[in-house]
Amino acid sequence: MSGLKRKDLLDIQSLTxxxxxxxxxxxxxxxxxxxxxxxxxxVLRGKTVCCLFYEPSTRTxxxxxLAAKRLSADLINLSVSTSSVVKGESLIDSVHTLEAMKADYxxxxxxxxxxxxxLSKNTRSSVINGGDGFHAHPTQALLDAYSILxxxxxxxxxxxxxxGDIKHSRVARSxxxxxxxxxxxxTLCGPPTLVPDEFSLYDVNITYNLDTILPTxxxxxxxxxxxxxxxxxxxxSIREYHRLFAxxxxxxxxxxxxIIVMHPGPINRGVEIDDAVAxxxxxxxxxxxxxxxxxxxxxxxxxSGAAPLEGIDDK
Amino acid sequence: MKIIIKNGRIIDPLSGTDEHADVLIVDDxxxxxxxxxxxxxxxxxxxxxxxxxxxxxxxxxxxxxEPGREDIETIIGGSxxxxxxxxxxxxxxxxTTPVIDNQALVRFIKLEAEKGPINVFPIATITKGxxxxxxxxxxxxxxxxxxxxxxxxRPIMRSILMRRALEYVRMFDLPIITHSEDLDLSDNxxxxxxxxxxxxxxxxxxxxxxxxxxxxxxxxxxxxRGKLHVAHVSSGGSLDIIRRAKDEGINVSCExxxxxxxxxxxxxxxxxSLAKMYxxxxxxxxxxxxxxxxxxxxxxxxxxxxxxxxxNEKKQEIEYSPFGIxxxxxxxxxxxxxxxxxxxxxxxxxxxxxTCNPSRxxxxxxxxxxxxxxxxxxxxxxxxxxxxxxxxxxxxxxNTPFIGRKLYGSVEFTICxxxxxxxxxxxxx
Numbered sequence: 026m027s028g029l030k031r032k033d034l035l036d037i038q039s040l041t042x043x044x045x046x047x048x049x050x051x052x053x054x055x056x057x058x059x060x061x062x063x064x065x066x067x068v069l070r071g072k073t074v075c076c077l078f079y080e081p082s083t084r085t086x087x088x089x090x091l092a093a094k095r096l097s098a099d100l101i102n103l104s105v106s107t108s109s110v111v112k113g114e115s116l117i118d119s120v121h122t123l124e125a126m127k128a129d130y131x132x133x134x135x136x137x138x139x140x141x142x143x144l145s146k147n148t149r150s151s152v153i154n155g156g157d158g159f160h161a162h163p164t165q166a167l168l169d170a171y172s173i174l175x176x177x178x179x180x181x182x183x184x185x186x187x188x189g190d191i192k193h194s195r196v197a198r199s200x201x202x203x204x205x206x207x208x209x210x211x212t213l214c215g216p217p218t219l220v221p222d223e224f225s226l227y228d229v230n231i232t233y234n235l236d237t238i239l240p241t242x243x244x245x246x247x248x249x250x251x252x253x254x255x256x257x258x259x260x261x262s263i264r265e266y267h268r269l270f271a272x273x274x275x276x277x278x279x280x281x282x283x284i285i286v287m288h289p290g291p292i293n294r295g296v297e298i299d300d301a302v303a304x305x306x307x308x309x310x311x312x313x314x315x316x317x318x319x320x321x322x323x324x325x326x327x328x329s330g331a332a333p334l335e336g337i338d339d340k
Numbered sequence: 341m342k343i344i345i346k347n348g349r350i351i352d353p354l355s356g357t358d359e360h361a362d363v364l365i366v367d368d369x370x371x372x373x374x375x376x377x378x379x380x381x382x383x384x385x386x387x388x389x390x391x392x393x394x395x396x397x398x399x400x401x402x403x404x405x406e407p408g409r410e411d412i413e414t415i416i417g418g419s420x421x422x423x424x425x426x427x428x429x430x431x432x433x434x435x436t437t438p439v440i441d442n443q444a445l446v447r448f449i450k451l452e453a454e455k456g457p458i459n460v461f462p463i464a465t466i467t468k469g470x471x472x473x474x475x476x477x478x479x480x481x482x483x484x485x486x487x488x489x490x491x492x493x494r495p496i497m498r499s500i501l502m503r504r505a506l507e508y509v510r511m512f513d514l515p516i517i518t519h520s521e522d523l524d525l526s527d528n529x530x531x532x533x534x535x536x537x538x539x540x541x542x543x544x545x546x547x548x549x550x551x552x553x554x555x556x557x558x559x560x561x562x563x564x565r566g567k568l569h570v571a572h573v574s575s576g577g578s579l580d581i582i583r584r585a586k587d588e589g590i591n592v593s594c595e596x597x598x599x600x601x602x603x604x605x606x607x608x609x610x611x612x613s614l615a616k617m618y619x620x621x622x623x624x625x626x627x628x629x630x631x632x633x634x635x636x637x638x639x640x641x642x643x644x645x646x647x648x649x650x651x652n653e654k655k656q657e658i659e660y661s662p663f664g665i666x667x668x669x670x671x672x673x674x675x676x677x678x679x680x681x682x683x684x685x686x687x688x689x690x691x692x693x694x695t696c697n698p699s700r701x702x703x704x705x706x707x708x709x710x711x712x713x714x715x716x717x718x719x720x721x722x723x724x725x726x727x728x729x730x731x732x733x734x735x736x737x738x739n740t741p742f743i744g745r746k747l748y749g750s751v752e753f754t755i756c757x758x759x760x761x762x763x764x765x766x767x768x769x
Contacts, residue, residue, distance in 0.1 A: 160541030
């Protein structure tokens with residue numbers, strides 16, 4: 026078996042289970058590097074990675090940048106605020122510019138769903154989806170799956186709860202797909218305005234009562250809640266949301282002792298998750314950030330067509 | 341000038357005529373329909389062997405973009421595309437820049453159309469500026485040549501205004517043509533709300549946005565005893581409402597577009613913005629319901645909603661891309677392939693939706709094939725295939741999700757007011 030035999034990484038749906046496992050396995054080797062004093066390897070020397078971010082992002086962008094640098098790739102950035110996008114250049118034209126600069130990889134974050142799919146049809150470069158609209162955030166989902174694998178060894182038979190604004194969450198969609206694929210049972214929780222019935226087509230459970238599921242969960246993933254959803258009448262107030270759906274210290278007590286608490290960040294402390302819970306030993310929120318770099322290194326590496334790793338050495 | 345169309349299968353949906361015969365055209369009228377009309381004195385003989393000879397097709401819903409966006413399409417350019425597609429009459433929607441809300445603009449369209457090959461019947465706005473605030477000077481617009489009223493693309497949200505428009509229009513016996521949609525419920529969605537929009541994470545437009553507004557509009561039509569024509573029906577639920585209204589005797593008619601009986605919202609995943617239209621493509625359940633609605637007569641008309649867009653505008657991220665696809669050139673092939681070949685429609689029932697029915701709704705006095713009627717005639721070979729590609733499409737804009745499809749139904753000749761305005765290469769003699 027060799028690396029990923031594909032040009033792009035656009036969503037979880039298009040990946041085979043073998044590919045998902047391969048990405049996670051290779052990430053382990055890259056993570057080992059992080060304990061060394063020299064954290065870079067020359068596997069992508071001479072390759073160019075372009076981060077094309079049409080939506081503000083701190084951690085995802087940093088994570089991709091760091092991953093590219095640790096693989097010794099050349100990195101260029103095009104962010105919406107500093108580019109000609111504000112002058113109204115179309116995505117197609119921006120991409121032609123990047124192609125002319127011979128970018129090997131384009132990492133794109135975009136507010137419109139399917140924008141990376143549209144891009145991939147119009148470029149020869151490898152496109153990696155850094156999050157598109159409400160649609161998909163495959164690298165986040167892969168790092169989430171990897172983080173659970175690291176703790177539990179498998180996802181088979183685990184009960185994973187995803188809580189919050191499912192409707193507007195690309196993380197939720199990609200998480201559901203990867204968790205289900207690896208054999209977990211998934212329950213979605215939030216108000217009906219944010220958890221549409223259509224989600225049951227993913228073969229997941231849906232509940233509007235968080236307290237009923239807490240004792241059976243192995244993992245709970247708390248999604249960030251956005252103020253603008255309140256303005257859209259999806260829920261009446263942050264106060265009520267917190268009361269019904271936040272992971273509070275009291276609620277954590279109802280959970281199993283070894284429950285894994287996750288959050289894709291950035292956290293609204295005191296909104297969807299309480300301070301003490303985010304700081305508790307159950308929370309692996311910072312670990313997720315570290316793993317994100319390893320997963321993204323793994324994806325860059327495997328998309329280059331290189332063989333899976335048996336171990337990293339510096340030669 | 342005498343033209344004879346030889347050896348065709350004459351189908352007149354209104355009278356039910358279905359026979360093999362020749363058609364003699366003298367000047368702009370049909371002089372005779374009879375088997376074995378002698379060739380003598382004919383200036384031209386058109387061979388219609390293996391072909392249907394139909395009344396000239398009518399498309400009561402096109403966007404030709406002039407005035408304002410002549411870079412996309414013009415009245416003459418659009419008319420040439422229509423002639424090639426088998427249409428002898430089209431109705432232009434008024435959402436141009438400026439919108440067609442005064443008599444001078446209606447006259448401009450008529451004047452411009454005189455230079456083109458086919459009949460163009462302008463539809464004017466229901467409200468001034470299509471702003472949904474005050475009704476247009478409908479009397480003036482009718483005198484200028486408007487055949488109906490529509491604020492297409494900009495649904496009238498104020499119910500009192502819709503009531504007044506339906507009342508006022510009664511003195512002209514012309515329809516209010518609605519783009520029935522509750523914009524609050526659409527909430528800036530980009531595709532049908534359902535399983536596909538959930539998986540793709542795209543904002544949905546629920547079918548109820550259409551159904552709620554159609555329900556309001558038919559109820560107001562009952563109140564006012566006005567005449568309502570619902571444009572581009574896309575949802576099966578809408579048909580239930582329209583059927584009930586028709587059963588009650590409310591003066592309502594409706595149309596659908598070929599894409600609603602050919603495609604579903606699942607096309608978005610592959611075709612992206614090329615499958616983005618307004619109202620959005622719905623589900624297979626709706627597609628089946630639309631086909632049944634056409635069969636049982638709840639849907640009176642097939643109209644294309646021909647909506648050209650420049651490639652650089654359409655080829656964008658799906659949310660930024662404008663709604664709509666071109667429809668003229670694919671209309672006949674889709675009607676033949678999907679309705680006749682796949683769903684066993686008779687030619688008569690399928691083409692009634694493109695001839696006598698729109699003519700009746702708009703009082704056009706066309707859409708018939710009989711002695712004495714205007715010589716608007718379309719000749720189609722239903723068994724000949726066409727491939728929808730860059731060579732086939734003559735429209736300047738090629739925004740269609742049917743690209744690459746091989747379909748049945750080739751337009752061989754289009755005759756408008758007694759003149760041959762289109763002949764296919766193979767049909768050339």
